Amino acid sequence: MSEYISTRDESGSVFSYSDVLLKGLADDRGLFVPTDLYPEVDDEMLQSLSGLPYVEQYTRIKNKFIGEDIEPATQARLAEQAYDPAHFDIEDGGIVTPVTRVTDNLYIQNLSQGPTAAFKDMALRPLAQEMDHVLTERDELLVLLGATSGDTGSAAEAAVKGLGRLTLFMLSPEEGMSDFQAAQMGALSGDNIFNLSIPGDFTDCQDIVKDLNAQMPGLGAVNSINWGRISSQVPYYFSGYLQVVGDEIGKPVDVVVPTGNFGNILSAYIASEMGLPIRKMYAATNENDPVHRLIQTGEYVKPPSTVKTSSPSMDIQVASNYERLAFDLFDADPAKLHDYMHEFEETGRVSLANHGLSEDELLQAGFDSGVSTAEDRIDSIRWVRKQRGNSIIDPHTADAVTVARKKYEPGVPMLVMSTAQPVKFEKTIREAVGFAPLRSPRFARLEACSSGGFDKVAKDASAVRAYMEDVLVSHVS
Numbered sequence: 001m002s003e004y005i006s007t008r009d010e011s012g013s014v015f016s017y018s019d020v021l022l023k024g025l026a027d028d029r030g031l032f033v034p035t036d037l038y039p040e041v042d043d044e045m046l047q048s049l050s051g052l053p054y055v056e057q058y059t060r061i062k063n064k065f066i067g068e069d070i071e072p073a074t075q076a077r078l079a080e081q082a083y084d085p086a087h088f089d090i091e092d093g094g095i096v097t098p099v100t101r102v103t104d105n106l107y108i109q110n111l112s113q114g115p116t117a118a119f120k121d122m123a124l125r126p127l128a129q130e131m132d133h134v135l136t137e138r139d140e141l142l143v144l145l146g147a148t149s150g151d152t153g154s155a156a157e158a159a160v161k162g163l164g165r166l167t168l169f170m171l172s173p174e175e176g177m178s179d180f181q182a183a184q185m186g187a188l189s190g191d192n193i194f195n196l197s198i199p200g201d202f203t204d205c206q207d208i209v210k211d212l213n214a215q216m217p218g219l220g221a222v223n224s225i226n227w228g229r230i231s232s233q234v235p236y237y238f239s240g241y242l243q244v245v246g247d248e249i250g251k252p253v254d255v256v257v258p259t260g261n262f263g264n265i266l267s268a269y270i271a272s273e274m275g276l277p278i279r280k281m282y283a284a285t286n287e288n289d290p291v292h293r294l295i296q297t298g299e300y301v302k303p304p305s306t307v308k309t310s311s312p313s314m315d316i317q318v319a320s321n322y323e324r325l326a327f328d329l330f331d332a333d334p335a336k337l338h339d340y341m342h343e344f345e346e347t348g349r350v351s352l353a354n355h356g357l358s359e360d361e362l363l364q365a366g367f368d369s370g371v372s373t374a375e376d377r378i379d380s381i382r383w384v385r386k387q388r389g390n391s392i393i394d395p396h397t398a399d400a401v402t403v404a405r406k407k408y409e410p411g412v413p414m415l416v417m418s419t420a421q422p423v424k425f426e427k428t429i430r431e432a433v434g435f436a437p438l439r440s441p442r443f444a445r446l447e448a449c450s451s452g453g454f455d456k457v458a459k460d461a462s463a464v465r466a467y468m469e470d471v472l473v474s475h476v477s
């Protein structure tokens with residue numbers, strides 16, 4: 001166990017957990033998955049997880065993916081550092097990912113108590129800790145290059161800040177992030193963190209990252225194609241499930257996940273493949289709905305562009321992590337997967353039915369989906385506030401609540417993933433409820449305290465490369 005292969009590799013090369021952590025994407029541009037796909041968690045283990053502190057639940061599940069590659073005692077220490085209460089909005093001994101009931105059998109799990117108030121902290125903090133540990137063991141350094149339209153940037157920076165073996169360059173579009181998100185990133189710049197502001201959109205930033213990955217082998221990745229992130233999101237489904245069912249372990253539960261790049265919902269699928277009693281996995285999308293169409297029709301179509309929405313972290317054209325699920329659907333056959341993905345990359349569309357599978361393959365695998373619009377988000381924010389004594393959800397969570405309300409069946413508990421704090425999206429909250437959400441002291445004067453922290457760089461891979469080389473040379477010498 002704990003060996004990895006690339007979804008597109010037919011040669012049979014295997015990699016350790018540490019290798020895939022540092023490599024991000026495989027050399028053949030496939031994604032890393034466990035050789036035997038997903039390890040099992042039996043009933044006895046599930047029982048034994050109940051009631052444990054989150055860090056212990058996390059360590060036991062995550063160990064199934066790391067194996068002996070990192071010393072078990074070290075794995076536990078890295079997890080403690082990743083989820084240190086000092087960085088989360090929780091009391092000592094409090095729950096890292098608490099579940100609360102909205103109404104009847106409908107629950108919300110809060111994944112955004114981390115330092116940057118979005119669920120990406122849940123995976124990026126352990127990712128950075130693990131990377132730094134492996135690099136120390138190997139006596140190596142790693143340069144990370146990423147692109148962000150909002151939440152990834154600050155979460156990656158907060159996680160990597162001050163870890164001496166990592167240098168992070170983060171590209172962001174000059175326009176498009178919320179003031180809050182830009183201020184968060186600006187405040188984190190310095191040391192080993194570099195913010196590059198690009199006169200273009202998020203796709204331009206992604207294209208530059210893609211170019212430079214081809215030109216500069218050995219760059220590390222912080223986006224959700226990194227297996228370290230996907231695997232770190234699996235444990236909170238166990239935590240959420242156990243909080244919902246209490247003593248009734250074994251009882252099926254539905255989950256609803258606001259979906260962009262298919263990372264978070266893939267982690268739900270992995271938890272269910274491991275044996276967690278999840279009945280259905282609902283992907284909630286905003287107006288950018290290729291994932292919804294894929295689940296409903298078996299057709300994966302790349303839209304010509306993205307629509308800007310009030311749940312911007314889900315404004316995607318392609319859902320990169322779907323490739324890992326598709327690999328599973330094609331019985332872990334890299335040749336079939338390669339054909340399928342190649343057709344998508346060449347033509348912008350591909351159909352499961354034309355590749356020997358059924359058009360309702362994903363529905364059969366336990367997925368279902370729904371779309372939520374700007375109006376729905378406002379309505380769901382108001383609805384939750386009414387149901388649950390003034391508590392306010394963010395627009396991404398609202399997309400999931402919209403789908404939950406449509407699909408809810410009273411007999412089965414339904415657990416909605418809450419992926420950000422409303423404070424990050426004040427404009428939409430004001431529109432919904434007429435006032436801005438309360439800020440915790442650490443965010444109180446964020447925008448006022450930080451201006452700057454970004455370097456403008458031309459929309460051009462060679463300009464970005466020159467900037468990076470400049471920094472790296474002056475750091476080493």
Ligand SMILES: *Cc1c(COP(=O)(O)O)cnc(C)c1O
Nearest residue numbers: 151260261262263264313419420
């Ligand atoms: C990134 C993000 C999502 C989408 O998650 P994926 O793993 O890309 O599907 C949803 N909500 C928020 C707040 C996010 O930051």
